[in-house]
Amino acid sequence: MEKLKNFFESFIVIAILLVLVQTFLEDFAVLAGWNWDIRRNFIITGFIFDSLFTIEFLVRYFSALGKGQAGKYFLEGRGWIDFLASIPLLLLNSGPAFLSLLMGGGVVFGLGSMLNILKIVKAIRIARVLRLLRILKIFRRIKYTGSVMAQRHITKINTISITAFVTTLFIFTLAGGYLSLPNPESTAAERYANEINTFIGLSNVGGISAEEQAAVFGAFDKDLLIVKDKGQTLFSRFDNPTYSLLFGPGDFAYFEKGSWSFFFDIRKLLRIQSVYNLLFFLVVIVLVLSYLVYYSPHFALTVTDPVHVMRRGFSDSSYNLEVEIPEKYRDDDIYVLADLYNKEYLTLKQRSSAERGAGPTMSDLSLDDIQDLLE
Amino acid sequence: MVNKMNNEEEKATLFISRLLSNPSLNYLSPLQKEDQIVSFLELNSEQLYATLSSPAFFPGKPWPEIISILETRLRSVINSMVDEGLKRFLFEKIDFSFLSGYGKSPGQSEMLIKSMYTFILKSLKTFDGRKDFGGSYNALLCKLPSRYINAVFGAQSYIHFELTKVQRLKMSKEEITNMIRATLLLRPVVHIYSESVHDRSTGLITKQYSDKVKASIKKDLPLVPEVLLSSAVDSNLSFEKYKFIPTTGRLTSIFNNMARTIRPNMKIDRGASSPEKSWLSVGRRNYKYYGWDIKMLDELYRFSLENGW
Numbered sequence: 001m002e003k004l005k006n007f008f009e010s011f012i013v014i015a016i017l018l019v020l021v022q023t024f025l026e027d028f029a030v031l032a033g034w035n036w037d038i039r040r041n042f043i044i045t046g047f048i049f050d051s052l053f054t055i056e057f058l059v060r061y062f063s064a065l066g067k068g069q070a071g072k073y074f075l076e077g078r079g080w081i082d083f084l085a086s087i088p089l090l091l092l093n094s095g096p097a098f099l100s101l102l103m104g105g106g107v108v109f110g111l112g113s114m115l116n117i118l119k120i121v122k123a124i125r126i127a128r129v130l131r132l133l134r135i136l137k138i139f140r141r142i143k144y145t146g147s148v149m150a151q152r153h154i155t156k157i158n159t160i161s162i163t164a165f166v167t168t169l170f171i172f173t174l175a176g177g178y179l180s181l182p183n184p185e186s187t188a189a190e191r192y193a194n195e196i197n198t199f200i201g202l203s204n205v206g207g208i209s210a211e212e213q214a215a216v217f218g219a220f221d222k223d224l225l226i227v228k229d230k231g232q233t234l235f236s237r238f239d240n241p242t243y244s245l246l247f248g249p250g251d252f253a254y255f256e257k258g259s260w261s262f263f264f265d266i267r268k269l270l271r272i273q274s275v276y277n278l279l280f281f282l283v284v285i286v287l288v289l290s291y292l293v294y295y296s297p298h299f300a301l302t303v304t305d306p307v308h309v310m311r312r313g314f315s316d317s318s319y320n321l322e323v324e325i326p327e328k329y330r331d332d333d334i335y336v337l338a339d340l341y342n343k344e345y346l347t348l349k350q351r352s353s354a355e356r357g358a359g360p361t362m363s364d365l366s367l368d369d370i371q372d373l374l375e
Numbered sequence: 376m377v378n379k380m381n382n383e384e385e386k387a388t389l390f391i392s393r394l395l396s397n398p399s400l401n402y403l404s405p406l407q408k409e410d411q412i413v414s415f416l417e418l419n420s421e422q423l424y425a426t427l428s429s430p431a432f433f434p435g436k437p438w439p440e441i442i443s444i445l446e447t448r449l450r451s452v453i454n455s456m457v458d459e460g461l462k463r464f465l466f467e468k469i470d471f472s473f474l475s476g477y478g479k480s481p482g483q484s485e486m487l488i489k490s491m492y493t494f495i496l497k498s499l500k501t502f503d504g505r506k507d508f509g510g511s512y513n514a515l516l517c518k519l520p521s522r523y524i525n526a527v528f529g530a531q532s533y534i535h536f537e538l539t540k541v542q543r544l545k546m547s548k549e550e551i552t553n554m555i556r557a558t559l560l561l562r563p564v565v566h567i568y569s570e571s572v573h574d575r576s577t578g579l580i581t582k583q584y585s586d587k588v589k590a591s592i593k594k595d596l597p598l599v600p601e602v603l604l605s606s607a608v609d610s611n612l613s614f615e616k617y618k619f620i621p622t623t624g625r626l627t628s629i630f631n632n633m634a635r636t637i638r639p640n641m642k643i644d645r646g647a648s649s650p651e652k653s654w655l656s657v658g659r660r661n662y663k664y665y666g667w668d669i670k671m672l673d674e675l676y677r678f679s680l681e682n683g684w
Contacts (some may be wrong), residue, residue: 305646312644320636321647322656346653347660351576363415364399367422373393 012056016138019049023131024281027274033267036248040101043248047098053086053134078136078159085133093131100249132166132284147304154299158291162284169280184272188223192264195221196257210234225252226263237265302329306338313341317353320346386432387448395452402640404516405456406509412449416442454499457512461560464515465492469557473550477600487598491557494564494596504566507578507631511559514634519651520555523630524548526678533670537622544602544623551623554603558627561599561607564592577665578632580611613666625668629675632665633658652679 026042060082064073073079136159199217203210214227214235225243227235238246253264306323313319323338330339394400394415400408416423424438433441465488474484498504514520527534528548538544544551565580565588574580580588589608592599602621609617610624610631637650648656655676662669678684 301646305644309644309647318636320653320657321644321650322653324646324648342656343660346657350657350661351664363411363418364403365394365397365411365415367419369397369399370393373390373426 013138015049015052016134019046019053019131019134020138022046022049023134024278027277027281030267030270030274031278033246033271035245036251037245039248043094043097043101047090047094050086050090050094053082054090057082057086081133081136081159081163084130085136089130097250130166130170132162132280135284135288136162147300147308149307150296150299150304153303154291154296157295158288161287165280165283165287184269188264188266188269192223192253192255192262195224196255196260196262199227199262200257200260223265223268224262225265226261228261230259231261301326302332303334306334310338310341313346313349317349320349320353322346383433383444384448387444388452390427390432391445391449391452403638404509404513405453405460406505406512407638409449409453410509413446416445457499457508458496460512460516461492461495464556464560468515469560470549470553471557473546473554474600476546476550477602479598479600483598487596490596490598491561494567495560497567498563501566503578504563506635507563507566508560510631510633510635511562511627512634513637513639514559514630515556516639517634517637519630519634520552520559520626522682522684523626523675523678524552524555526682527674530674530678533674534622534626537625537671542622554606555623555626555630558603558606558610558623559631561603562610562627562631564588565608565611577613578611579613579666582612582617585609585612614668615663615666625671629658629667629671632667649679649684651684652676655679 022042022045026039026046029039029042057079060073060077061070061079064070064077064079069077070079074083195217199213202208202213208216210229211234217227218224218235218237224235225237226233247265247267251265251267251270253266255262255264306325309321309323313321322342323335325335325338325342329335391412394412395408400411403411420438420442424441427433427441427445428436428438433444436444471484471488474487475481479487495508499508525548527538538551544554546554565585568588568591569584585608589604592604592608596604602623606621606624606627608624609620610627612620612624614620614625614628633651633654636654641650643649647653655672658665658667659669659672659676661667662672
């Protein structure tokens with residue numbers, strides 16, 4: 001049972017590492033304009049990972065529930081991180097993307113109005129921020145220090161700062177939707193609407209054929225991909241093989257008005273979104289690395305190391321090493337204590353150990369070392 | 376009866392060898408290993424008795440008898456290890472050519488070394504002599520005299536002045552180092568003449584006892600030069616009370632005491648000072664109690680700080 005549990009934990013750690021790579025590459029692929037075939041694989045793997053973490057959360061939650069410790073798991077065992085980094089992502093991010101992949105993007109985007117398209121884009125962006133919480137899941141599982149206290153403190157401060165960052169982003173993005181703040185999606189949607197209205201208005205004036213008018217609009221607006229009237233294609237920027245190679249279901253927006261149909265290239269919008277996602281991702285990675293590489297050794301140097309040396313000095317009669325006191329931290333409480341330990345305790349310890357006859361009262365040997373003989 | 380004794384000895388040897396081969400003792404000197412094993416036996420007597428009184432080891436024997444068998448065997452094994460090391464130091468590593476400055480011919484020096492060897496082995500039979508020798512032996516293993524005397528000659532400060540101007544040693548750096556090495560090995564012989572004559576808490580002896588011991592040693596070891604004898608014996612006196620203690624004796628006392636707690640190749644915890652720096656720092660605060668020369672400790676502490684010892 002213990003072996004199975006260890007295997008499960010190791011498996012989850014590896015999955016988190018992989019999902020971090022996947023999260024980065026998924027956004028990078030959009031930014032770099034990689035072909036649809038590659039980007040489609042990232043959407044599928046994203047869905048698989050989100051499903052896996054949802055199962056993980058449910059297993060942990062119901063296992064805790066069975067032991068009557070669901071609340072403890074959710075709050076103290078930080079099940080809330082497991083929850084936030086799984087179910088909302090599956091429902092709001094990878095789930096809809098995967099569904100649109102299965103049904104052909106037109107279903108999801110094409111049936112709604114421009115406002116609906118914006119809402120979907122927004123919801124996906126909000127949910128993606130939660131992916132960053134997975135870093136906390138891996139952070140708390142890595143044993144990067146021998147000290148339980150250091151591990152707990154650094155994990156705590158890491159959780160606070162990353163959760164604060166992600167929560168702020170989440171709330172800000174949510175509020176942005178309600179406050180009608182200017183954003184690339186609404187600007188683009190407004191532009192598309194104006195363009196469609198102008199196009200239809202001009203087509204009623206006459207003097208120029210619909211094909212010629214579509215070609216002029218296409219030349220001015222590089223986002224315009226296809227114009228159709230009554231199902232007949234009047235303008236198409238690329239041929240069909242190129243569309244298959246470069247465009248996925250979420251890469252274009254489809255609008256209908258009267259007998260007219262318009263397809264717009266929204267990959268620029270997705271790139272802007274990817275830049276933000278990569279920025280958030282990098283901020284979180286830099287935060288985590290800063291805690292691991294800079295703060296963790298600093299915490300060890302100024303807290304756990306001196307405590308460890310003093311603890312050994314108190315418990316092991318043959319351990320007489322002084323605590324090394326860095327000059328710039330001399331006034332820290334812990335080093336004031338260490339100074340007393342060096343000057344008072346070790347001084348008296350040297351005398352008392354001599355009085356006992358200089359023999360150690362502890363041994364480096366333990367019974368475990370000769371367990372086979374004792375059996 | 377003889378077979379039974381041999382059998383018990385074999386079992387004791389087997390058990391002791393097993394303990395000695397434990398990797399956690401690898402970095403200790405032989406006498407430190409002995410201390411560790413004796414402590415282990417004492418601390419775990421209850422659990423060990425259950426096994427050691429079984430038919431596989433010493434059936435039916437009470438614990439005091441078992442521990443006596445084991446400790447005797449342990450001492451015997453350690454003695455052979457120490458003997459090997461002692462011979463190496465006396466006959467190979469320490470250059471006794473400094474004795475020629477005290478009118479000793481090469482033949483006399485050789486005789487002196489041999490008699491020193493016998494004397495030191497005698498001191499190992501006493502409890503206090505063994506403890507004292509542990510410090511000296513470890514000091515040599517850790518190369519304390521050569522490292523610090525080298526630094527003393529580099530700094531040309533208090534200790535150098537004391538060695539060359541006050542004690543008036545007309546010797547090279549290497550000769551002084553060898554003299555201190557020899558003094559360290561000779562120091563425990565004070566315990567041969569009478570056990571437990573020293574202050575149990577400080578290890579210091581009285582001037583009267585020092586004089587008595589020097590007189591006895593002169594009779595037993597007539598070839599030993601006065602300077603080596605007083606350095607070794609007076610290193611057990613307090614410098615707080617007796618300012619005439621030779622500089623080499625004062626250094627010997629510090630090296631011997633310092634090396635008792637130092638473990639060769641010890642892994643130092645992050646955030647802790649090195650063993651030598653720690654000992655010298657604590658020693659500076661206990662100098663009155665143990666009768667060490669504070670100026671000497673200050674200088675040695677500075678060397679440990681500068682050299683990262």
